[in-house]
Amino acid sequence: MDLKRIINSIQNFEGVKRKKAIENVTNSLKEVYNITNNVVVPFGDDSSAIDVDGENLILIAADGIWGKLIEVDPYWAGYCSILVNVNDIAAMGAKPIAMVNTLSLNDEKIGDKILKGIIDGCHKFNVPMVGGHLHPDADFNSLDVSIVGIAKKNHILTSGGAKLGDKVLVAIDLDGRQHPKFKLNWDTTYHKDPKLVQDQIKVMEKIAKLDLINSCKDISNPGVLGTLEMLLEASSLGAIVNLEKIPKSPDIGWDDWLKIYPGAAFVLTANQDNVEKIIEIFEEYSLNTAVVGEIIEDKKLFLDYNGEREVLFDQKINPVIGSFD
Amino acid sequence: MDLKRIINSIQNFEGVKRKKAIENVTNSLKEVYNITNNVVVPFGDDSSAIDVDGENLILIAADGIWGKLIEVDPYWAGYCSILVNVNDIAAMGAKPIAMVNTLSLNDEKIGDKILKGIIDGCHKFNVPMVGGHLHPDADFNSLDVSIVGIAKKNHILTSGGAKLGDKVLVAIDLDGRQHPKFKLNWDTTYHKDPKLVQDQIKVMEKIAKLDLINSCKDISNPGVLGTLEMLLEASSLGAIVNLEKIPKSPDIGWDDWLKIYPGAAFVLTANQDNVEKIIEIFEEYSLNTAVVGEIIEDKKLFLDYNGEREVLFDQKINPVIGSFD
Numbered sequence: 001m002d003l004k005r006i007i008n009s010i011q012n013f014e015g016v017k018r019k020k021a022i023e024n025v026t027n028s029l030k031e032v033y034n035i036t037n038n039v040v041v042p043f044g045d046d047s048s049a050i051d052v053d054g055e056n057l058i059l060i061a062a063d064g065i066w067g068k069l070i071e072v073d074p075y076w077a078g079y080c081s082i083l084v085n086v087n088d089i090a091a092m093g094a095k096p097i098a099m100v101n102t103l104s105l106n107d108e109k110i111g112d113k114i115l116k117g118i119i120d121g122c123h124k125f126n127v128p129m130v131g132g133h134l135h136p137d138a139d140f141n142s143l144d145v146s147i148v149g150i151a152k153k154n155h156i157l158t159s160g161g162a163k164l165g166d167k168v169l170v171a172i173d174l175d176g177r178q179h180p181k182f183k184l185n186w187d188t189t190y191h192k193d194p195k196l197v198q199d200q201i202k203v204m205e206k207i208a209k210l211d212l213i214n215s216c217k218d219i220s221n222p223g224v225l226g227t228l229e230m231l232l233e234a235s236s237l238g239a240i241v242n243l244e245k246i247p248k249s250p251d252i253g254w255d256d257w258l259k260i261y262p263g264a265a266f267v268l269t270a271n272q273d274n275v276e277k278i279i280e281i282f283e284e285y286s287l288n289t290a291v292v293g294e295i296i297e298d299k300k301l302f303l304d305y306n307g308e309r310e311v312l313f314d315q316k317i318n319p320v321i322g323s324f325d
Numbered sequence: 326m327d328l329k330r331i332i333n334s335i336q337n338f339e340g341v342k343r344k345k346a347i348e349n350v351t352n353s354l355k356e357v358y359n360i361t362n363n364v365v366v367p368f369g370d371d372s373s374a375i376d377v378d379g380e381n382l383i384l385i386a387a388d389g390i391w392g393k394l395i396e397v398d399p400y401w402a403g404y405c406s407i408l409v410n411v412n413d414i415a416a417m418g419a420k421p422i423a424m425v426n427t428l429s430l431n432d433e434k435i436g437d438k439i440l441k442g443i444i445d446g447c448h449k450f451n452v453p454m455v456g457g458h459l460h461p462d463a464d465f466n467s468l469d470v471s472i473v474g475i476a477k478k479n480h481i482l483t484s485g486g487a488k489l490g491d492k493v494l495v496a497i498d499l500d501g502r503q504h505p506k507f508k509l510n511w512d513t514t515y516h517k518d519p520k521l522v523q524d525q526i527k528v529m530e531k532i533a534k535l536d537l538i539n540s541c542k543d544i545s546n547p548g549v550l551g552t553l554e555m556l557l558e559a560s561s562l563g564a565i566v567n568l569e570k571i572p573k574s575p576d577i578g579w580d581d582w583l584k585i586y587p588g589a590a591f592v593l594t595a596n597q598d599n600v601e602k603i604i605e606i607f608e609e610y611s612l613n614t615a616v617v618g619e620i621i622e623d624k625k626l627f628l629d630y631n632g633e634r635e636v637l638f639d640q641k642i643n644p645v646i647g648s649f650d
Contacts, residue, residue: 018462021459022459024433024437025457029443032447032453033455034453036452036453039423039453045456048455050422058422058423058475060385060424060425060471061425062425062456063458064428064458066460067429067463097375098383100373102387103389104392112349112353115350115353119356119357122357123357126361127361128357128361128375129357130364130368130373131367131372131385131386131387132350133389134347134350135389135391136343136346139465140467146385146387146471148383148473150383
């Protein structure tokens, strides 16, 4: 395997490249994200958080489901709409409360499959779907889900909290399979006992309450390293990562693995003193966890492999999103 | 004007007819709307409400913006996405907290106009847009917005709380204009002082805390009477309404007026003893309010006009949505 080829492949990965367009939206909405002066976590994190009484936060997140997913497997799209939303709340160390959906349909049968997936997802993660909006006469099929959660203000995990010298950890459930129709979908929940799946969500709340972590982000479309880069951009810091330290399924090559969207996985940073405890807690819930690198001041993500070192992302030259400030 | 023609026109109005498809979705999702046993208001209301601690409710609602609105005037679609969501929370007697959006774009320029509308809407209603999801490479342009709000458990307004013998009231801001591009859009907020617009939202919270109202619903796409019928279906009751009692702009004919989507308007029911006080409070905020009828046991919506009486909706034969139970 060649490090330069891997770097190039990730930089040109659609899951990474399509995030760039967000910058325009967040820049536009900057003037209204905190007009009420109580928004403690705005755009750029897995969820946004609003301080309602000085002690309790309400979290809210939205995920639009990728059109191709609905086209190829509407049932799976419905199921994933629950998974991604629940993980957005979990990554903040918060408790998911309820979801709503907006469904646009030009084909009722596809809608029925989406709904079946939503129902199974709700049961799996034990988060209710409580309402929504329907366009029964749309020109297309689409599914957007939003989720609300709660957390205590002094125990919230954000992607912007990394500290210089922090260890970078990756926690990922290796007990999974590539989805038969989507090789970049690392499914770790569908065939798993709901109790364990729900415990994997709750463990983030537990970790948050123990104050072991400085920053955290749910690994999603941009893959392990694209997600880490988003965390680094939010924290205005860089990192050096040793590729081979990233927990990986032995059945999958690096090129796919680094682009994979996992069912349960987080990238996080913590002080060296807490690393052992964090790994112990995560490993209890089938989340294979390892220190993969360290936070540095230079706003670049360096990748080490086989004695070589290359820059994967440079916030000045090729950020995934770019700075929110 | 002929009563039978009016009845026929409302029954066949697209804004009424397209609600029927919701029944399939709510029936499907029935098994997961309350798997956590803390959902106090599920589907079928303006917002859903979840009991988080026995005292405080978190409310969540979603609205997908009608494709034709985006096509004809993307700026107005963005503005309306805020208006409809804020009203969904207000109608419950709750306080809007924050919103998220999912934006799918095939044309960046349309996206910019939508965002401009969102920004102006946030300023007008003073509710922040705190996050969201972007599909920068969609085959279509679409906008979905979700909102979260808070309320006290013992002061929540629902559409299912009407009581036999209640007076039916309609509160609607008559100081408005038909939108130049959408004659069924009764705009009462765009040219109005933000303070008054925000007070029209807050007045619902005030009314809720005074326990003056038994049921309430935000007047939306199905118009005044279509919305009232949804309230009656949620309450499993009927009503007799005197058409001429409905507050109406003198510049607009009944046929359009009954289909109009107003910027600030609610249909509600209350005990006769509270009617005077309710009208007094609403009128303070440019909400013209009148008793238009009475709640009855027979699950039909009767319309009186000029000495005639006709059935507009019969829950057994032609409900707008149909019973959730």
